[in-house]
Amino acid sequence: MSKVQDLEADEVIDYCANEKCGKEIHIGQPVTKFGHELLCSGKCLIERIGGVTIIAGKEVKPGYERNR
Numbered sequence: 001m002s003k004v005q006d007l008e009a010d011e012v013i014d015y016c017a018n019e020k021c022g023k024e025i026h027i028g029q030p031v032t033k034f035g036h037e038l039l040c041s042g043k044c045l046i047e048r049i050g051g052v053t054i055i056a057g058k059e060v061k062p063g064y065e066r067n068r
């Protein structure tokens with residue numbers, strides 16, 4: 001979307017709270033906040049809270065990766 005113009009904008013301030021992702025979170029980046037944690041995308045938030053993204057009508061088998 002918008003281009004990063006600030007030279008300091010790529011400073012890493014945190015990492016995605018989704019352990020499977022763990023991407024760097026940079027200043028100025030739009031992120032999802034969950035409590036005090038930051039997640040790089042809505043998908044990561046869903047995974048962080050234990051949800052999974054599936055294709056409707058083609059659900060993956062229940063119980064897949066339910067460990068936290």
Ligand SMILES: [Zn+2]
Nearest residue numbers: 016021040044
């Ligand atoms: Zn992430």
